[in-house]
Amino acid sequence: MFTPPLAVVLLALAWGRELPVAAVIVAAVFLAGAVLAAVHHAEVVAHRVGEPFGSLVLAVAVTVIEVALIVSLMASGGPEAASLARETVFAAIMITCNGIVGISLLITALRHRVAVFNAEGAGGALGTVATLATLTLVLPSFTTSTPGPAFAPAQLAFAAVASLALYGLFVFTQTVRHRDYFLPVRPDGSVIDADDHAVPPSGRTALASLGLLLVALVAVVGLAKVESPAIESAVSAAGLPHAVVGVVIALLVLLPESIAAVRAARRDRVQTSLNLALGSAMASIGLTIPTIAVASIWLDGPLHLGLGPTHLVMLALTLVVTTLTVVPGRATLLQGGLHLVLLSCFLFLAVSP
Incomplete structure (x- = not known):
């Protein structure tokens, strides 16, 4: 309970300052504690x-805070600001669609030989991610x-509106229209609409956990940024x-979703x-691009969103493999391994482009 507030206090003391090695280590310890606290709450x-x-709550909460960090970094300028949104969103897609999906399928397949899920829900989510x-x-x-690799102002406005509309439509489908498509299923295909038959927490407890979750996520994203100078020094x-710095920070920011x-x-x-996994990828695009589009009104400099040839190939391969994974509604060790190899390829190409 006390870890998230203490982590935020440390964040306030460390923000914008050059930290000695001991302070960097302390910040890393509190970052790990904030990640575990975020998962618990x-x-x-x-x-x-x-x-x-x-x-949905976890995916949207961490993405909103991540978007705020992106906008603040873009406002500070610098040569990397033009492609910051692109690199962050692409890293989030690779980590969620290959890393989180791969390790989750691997764990379930090791325990039960076959991982069973709802193909309608996963397929709809993947289709939205691919479109966005x-x-x-x-x-x-x-575009010409x-x-x-940039949109004209009118094109950026259209992409922002379309992204927000698609994300809103998916959330409505997921939570209202076809909620049963996104519930866990048993090996026989029947829906599980309960959580281990345990008594749910009270409303007051849930509200307290929601507040502490938001505080913990602020600490996670903020301390990841505080650690970035040390990461940059190590990378250099x-x-x-x-x-590689952006990839490491993205890995840190996505730790709560990964552990959950x-x-x-x-x-x-x-x-x-x-x-x-797919909700985080979707929120990363559907919330980041509209926010960046609005922020570009007062932000100086270009906004590079288009991927280069290598990343285009990685994105296409990821979408094809993920489609073949979710269509049957069943996956084995092979599918989990494929996704983890794709994540390894992304990380390797980040180190050796």
Whole structure:
């Protein structure tokens, strides 16, 4: 209970300052504590509101805070500001659709030989992710109204409105119209609409956990940024590309969703894991692009959204493999391994482009 507030206090003391090695280590310890606290409180909220609302709360909360961080970094300027949104969103897609999906399928398949989930829900989520990614990250590389991998103002406005509309439509489908498509299922295909038959927490407890969840996520994202100078120094000392810094920070920011997805998979709730993974990828695009579009009105400099050839290939391969994974509604160790190899490929290409 005390870890998230203490982590935020540490964040306030460390923000914008050059930290000694001891302070960096302390910040890393509190970052780890804030991640575990975020996962705990997210599970309390999820138990109270049920699925798929619990997954939605965690995915949206961490994305909103992440978007605020992106806008603040873009406002500070610098040569990397033009492509910051693109690199962050693409890293989130790769980590969620390959890392979280892969490890969740692997854990469930190791326990039960086959991971069973709802193909309608996972397929609908993946279709939305694919559409959003193509509209915002692929098309800018091929439009001709402006030079470079960037949208013209009217095109950016259209992409922002379309992204927000698609995300809103998906949330309505997930939580109202076809909620049963996103609930965990048993091996025989029957829906599980309860959480281990445990008594749900009271409303007061759930509200307290919701508040502490938001505080913990602020600490996670903020301390990840505080740690970034130390990460940059380590990356530079190792002679690695600067893009590795963004990947490491994205991995840190997505830790709460990753741990929550792994815990759900260990409880045979792989559908919940897929909700977290695909929902986080979707929220990362559907909330980041509209916010950046509005912020670009007063932000100086170009906004590069279009992916380069290597990342376009990685995105296409990820979408194809994920489609083949979710269509049957059943997955084995092979599918989990495929996704983890794709994540390894993304990380390797970040180190050796």
